[in-house]
Amino acid sequence: MSSNFCSKPVDVTKFGVIYAGAQKNVGPSRVTVVIIKKDLIGNAQEITPVMLDYKIHADNNSVYNTPPCYGIYMCGLVFEHLLAHGGLVEVEKKNMKKARILYDAIDESNGFYRCPVEKTVRSLMNIPFTLEKSELETEFIHEAAKKKMVQLKGHRSYFSYSH
Structure with missing residues (x-):
């Protein structure tokens, strides 16, 4: 959902995984947002890189690695702006x-x-x-x-x- 992420309402329940390179609409380059259904977490194949094994992220409250603080901060500002202007x-x-x-x-x-x-x-x-x-x-x-x-x-x- 990179191009249309946060450009319109989306019923996230219709998706198992939403993966968005959010730098276009939400934050600075390299910001990525992942929304995944809980029942899909923990089913990664053995060849899956650690950073893409979402169970590790879920078990660590999304801070398995050093979080990109600046990117998160900028996204927060954009989200506040979106909400202040009607969502x-x-x-x-x-x-x-x-x-x-x-x-x-x-x-x-x-x-x-x-x-x-x-x-x-x-x-x-x-x-x-x-x-x-x-x-x-x-x-x-x-x-x-x-x-x-x-x-x-x-x-x-x-x-x-x-x-």
């Missing part, structure tokens, strides 16, 4: 509004911008698009940087705006 229900509403603005601009551009993703399965968090004329891509990236929109060049075939 994940409100976050999802904001994400839907922002995504709608971008997708509408793409869809109403008469082909100048193109989104390669079918409308029914488009992401609220990662919005890939191409330009009608590939020779404009360098200029697009340059002009976007002037507006403080950086790192838009995602996959080699698409631009991707992540918010």
Whole structure:
């Protein structure tokens, strides 16, 4: 759930394990959040690395190793901010509004911008698009940087705006 972690409400009971590289939405790089059902803990195979054997973490109250204090602190600040602004229900509403603005601009551009993703399965968090004329891509990236929109060049075939 790396891309959409904490971007909308999720019924965690529908999953056995949720593994999220949470640096995109929650904290600094290398922050990872794992949510695992208790009945799945303790069934690791012998070849499982110690750090991925969640029984060890559960037995040690998630502090088997030295915890990344700064990352945890930053995540806590983000969680407080999310709660103060209405929680994940409100976050999802904001994400839907922002995504709608971008997708509408793409869809109403008469082909100048193109989104390669079918409308029914488009992401609220990662919005890939191409330009009608590939020779404009360098200029697009340059002009976007002037507006403080950086790192838009995602996959080699698409631009991707992540918010």
